[in-house]
Amino acid sequence: MVSANLQTAGSAAGMAVGIHGVSHSFQLEDRPLPVLDDVSIDVQPGEFVALLGPSGCGKSTLLRLLAGLDQPSEGRVVGDGADITAPDPSRVLVFQDPTLYPWRTVQANVALGLEARGLLKTQGHRVGDAIRLVGLAGFEAAYPHQLSGGMAQRVALARALVNDPRLLLLDEPLGKLDSLTRLSMQGELVSLWQRSGLTALLVTHDVEEALILAQRVIVFSPRPARIAAELVVDRPYPRHRDDPHLVELRRQALAVLGLDS
Amino acid sequence: MSASGITVAAPGVTPRASAPALWLGGLLAGGIWLGAAAFTAWLPDEIEVGRTQELALLAAVLGGLAVLAALTSGLFGEAGLKLRKAGPWLSVLGLALIGWEWLTAKSGTLPLPFFASPQGLLEVYLEDWPRLGESVLRSLWLLLTGYAIGAFAGFVAGVALGWSKAIGYWVHPVLRLIGPLPATAWLPIAFFVFPTSGSASTFLVALAAWFPVTVLTWSGVVGVNRNYYDIARTLGASQTFLVLKVAIPAALPQVFVGLFMGLGASFSVLVVAEMLGVKAGLGWYLQWAQGWAAYGNMYAALVVMALMCSGLTTLLFKSRDRLLAWQKGTVRW
Numbered sequence: 001m002v003s004a005n006l007q008t009a010g011s012a013a014g015m016a017v018g019i020h021g022v023s024h025s026f027q028l029e030d031r032p033l034p035v036l037d038d039v040s041i042d043v044q045p046g047e048f049v050a051l052l053g054p055s056g057c058g059k060s061t062l063l064r065l066l067a068g069l070d071q072p073s074e075g076r077v078v079g080d081g082a083d084i085t086a087p088d089p090s091r092v093l094v095f096q097d098p099t100l101y102p103w104r105t106v107q108a109n110v111a112l113g114l115e116a117r118g119l120l121k122t123q124g125h126r127v128g129d130a131i132r133l134v135g136l137a138g139f140e141a142a143y144p145h146q147l148s149g150g151m152a153q154r155v156a157l158a159r160a161l162v163n164d165p166r167l168l169l170l171d172e173p174l175g176k177l178d179s180l181t182r183l184s185m186q187g188e189l190v191s192l193w194q195r196s197g198l199t200a201l202l203v204t205h206d207v208e209e210a211l212i213l214a215q216r217v218i219v220f221s222p223r224p225a226r227i228a229a230e231l232v233v234d235r236p237y238p239r240h241r242d243d244p245h246l247v248e249l250r251r252q253a254l255a256v257l258g259l260d261s
Numbered sequence: 262m263s264a265s266g267i268t269v270a271a272p273g274v275t276p277r278a279s280a281p282a283l284w285l286g287g288l289l290a291g292g293i294w295l296g297a298a299a300f301t302a303w304l305p306d307e308i309e310v311g312r313t314q315e316l317a318l319l320a321a322v323l324g325g326l327a328v329l330a331a332l333t334s335g336l337f338g339e340a341g342l343k344l345r346k347a348g349p350w351l352s353v354l355g356l357a358l359i360g361w362e363w364l365t366a367k368s369g370t371l372p373l374p375f376f377a378s379p380q381g382l383l384e385v386y387l388e389d390w391p392r393l394g395e396s397v398l399r400s401l402w403l404l405l406t407g408y409a410i411g412a413f414a415g416f417v418a419g420v421a422l423g424w425s426k427a428i429g430y431w432v433h434p435v436l437r438l439i440g441p442l443p444a445t446a447w448l449p450i451a452f453f454v455f456p457t458s459g460s461a462s463t464f465l466v467a468l469a470a471w472f473p474v475t476v477l478t479w480s481g482v483v484g485v486n487r488n489y490y491d492i493a494r495t496l497g498a499s500q501t502f503l504v505l506k507v508a509i510p511a512a513l514p515q516v517f518v519g520l521f522m523g524l525g526a527s528f529s530v531l532v533v534a535e536m537l538g539v540k541a542g543l544g545w546y547l548q549w550a551q552g553w554a555a556y557g558n559m560y561a562a563l564v565v566m567a568l569m570c571s572g573l574t575t576l577l578f579k580s581r582d583r584l585l586a587w588q589k590g591t592v593r594w
Contacts, residue, residue, distance in 0.1 A: 067495050089497040099488040103510045103587045113496035115506070143587045163496055 287331025407466025419478020477519030481512025
């Protein structure tokens with residue numbers, strides 16, 4: 001199985017994530033700009049959690065903290081009990097923009113992580129596995145400018161998955177896709193997550209997307225982001241948009257966001 | 262053209278819809294060049310110049326080749342089609358040769374010694390080629406060593422400036438003060454500071470190439486999408502990997518703009534240095550020819566210099582196209 005190939009033997013698939021009393025602010029010219037205000041979330045291994053909130057509220061900052069790209073001003077972020085202080089290939093980030101390297105082919109883009117860690121010689125076969133996993137076999141030699149938006153985002157996903165991550169940080173990865181591609185990729189994301197068993201954190205401002213994909217939806221207030229509500233989506237996959245339970249949850253989420261006119 | 266309607270193929274030849282068997286433009290060009298040959302050979306020279314018959318022979322050979330190509334270009338596929346695109350230019354060049362020949366050798370409208378006739382130029386190439394050839398080699402050597410040193414130093418300085426704040430602190434003011442100064446301004450100093458005029462000129466050519474390459478490499482590295490670094494860092498990349506595999510490839514399109522500008526700057530410094538100090542090279546040849554009022558030699562050297570500079574620029578663009586094949590919509594040189 002392809003999904004089995006993407007996991008190293010012996011390691012538990014999903015990472016337990018702890019966010020403990022995290023506050024964060026950016027230093028603008030003279031004054032600090034607070035973006036996160038005392039946020040605490042616990043994520044179980046293998047859980048799919050969506051972080052929902054208005055644009056620019058600070059959700060993406062939270063993902064950067066979890067990726068180890070930035071350090072929180074206050075509080076702790078923890079992965080499997082250990083403080084997150086630096087980036088690590090076990091925690092991978094997928095941006096809204098695919099941010100593929102335009103000078104690399106699909107194959108070389110996906111190989112990036114293995115190459116960076118000097119594993120390309122011994123584990124190069126995983127590149128092909130990851131490309132097949134996202135359904136892009138046959139496009140290995142293509143350059144990013146030759147791909148559609150959806151294909152490029154699939155490559156970005158393969159580039160993340162090839163590193164055998166245990167935590168997948170998704171920063172509005174479907175935000176720039178057309179609505180049809182978006183729907184089909186939502187389904188693909190769910191089946192990918194189900195097969196791999198890794199922990200997934202999805203930042204989105206699309207209520208419906210959060211409810212279709214996640215087991216738990218955490219709703220944030222506008223900046224500085226603090227947790228406004230937590231919705232448990234206890235429905236089996238694949239989910240349907242017109243499920244009355246989801247419709248009710250959608251109404252609740254919009255109410256929390258102040259959009260229930 | 263009605264030729265496209267003719268689809269009767271010669272036996273053994275696959276008919277090509279896009280390449281009709283006969284190339285009319287080539288026939289026209291061939292006819293013009295043969296005409297130029299006849300014009301040169303049979304009309305008496307107004308001004309006494311040698312090599313008229315050799316020029317006529319050369320034009321006749323070119324005309325013959327064009328006629329031959331017109332009859333056979335369909336057989337050469339891609340290359341034949343490329344040649345066809347050059348048809349109008351071949352015709353116009355033939356006409357230009359006739360005009361030039363008429364204004365100089367045949368009528369004397371443009372008088373010697375300031376204007377050279379085509380056969381005058383041919384004479385220079387046939388008789389003075391050892392000296393001209395040596396000048397080309399000297400110029401090339403000086404240019405390529407200087408340019409290579411300057412481009413390399415500029416590339417390294419640009420990457421360092423873009424990457425390290427500490428290096429930027431020291432290099433940036435120097436770059437700002439010295440960079441915009443034309444390299445030729447250093448000429449008088451360079452010629453007495455350096456032990457030989459050759460090494461002084463190499464330094465000046467290098468300096469001329471260094472500035473644009475540094476600035477554009479620097480701006481290329483600074484302008485790299487921050488997310489490229491974040492992606493690589495989350496995937497376990499080291500600092501070395503970030504510089505070599507992310508910053509440099511991402512900056513490469515800008516680097517090539519710098520290399521292109523640097524090449525132009527080194528050409529001009531090269532010529533000035535050779536005219537003022539170095540006793541060899543095409544710049545020196547130009548100066549020397551002017552001193553002897555050998556204007557034909559000057560024109561001949563200018564043509565060679567144009568070919569050399571254009572050839573080197575073409576080489577640079579070709580290597581860019583190869584390295585940056587992933588880019589869309591770049592200028593075709």
